[in-house]
Amino acid sequence: MKIGDLAEETDTSVRLLRYYEEQGLLASHRLAGCHRRYDADAPAVVRRIRALLDAGLPTRTIRDLLPCVRQDGTVALCRLDTLEQHLRGLDDRISALQDTRAALADLVTAARAEGA
Structure with missing residues (x-):
């Protein structure tokens, strides 16, 4: 081909x-x-x-x-550990992004409260 x-x-x-x-x-x-x-x-x-x-x-x-x-x-199971490792890394990044989002949402809420 x-x-x-x-x-x-x-x-x-x-x-x-x-x-x-x-x-x-x-x-x-x-x-x-x-x-x-x-x-x-x-x-x-x-x-x-x-x-x-x-x-x-x-x-x-x-x-x-x-x-x-x-x-x-x-x-196959021969590389399951590799997939699990990448999945854990992704879960860690998602958690970090959720924390970052919460911090940003707090800043937005505080800015709106000051402007009111």
């Missing part, structure tokens, strides 16, 4: 597919003239990469996770 065909099938830009390859997430074979060719399973791999990116995972983590991602997109 050519890179343009893969881009069209997965609704992913050619530039992004090259980036995935550069990051070690997607493999291609080079033909004469340095044209990239991808295996038949490349669209599924790209969809898995996109799903993991949508879950907020960085590419370095995705590179480690991909061998443990099943065909249906679920992650």
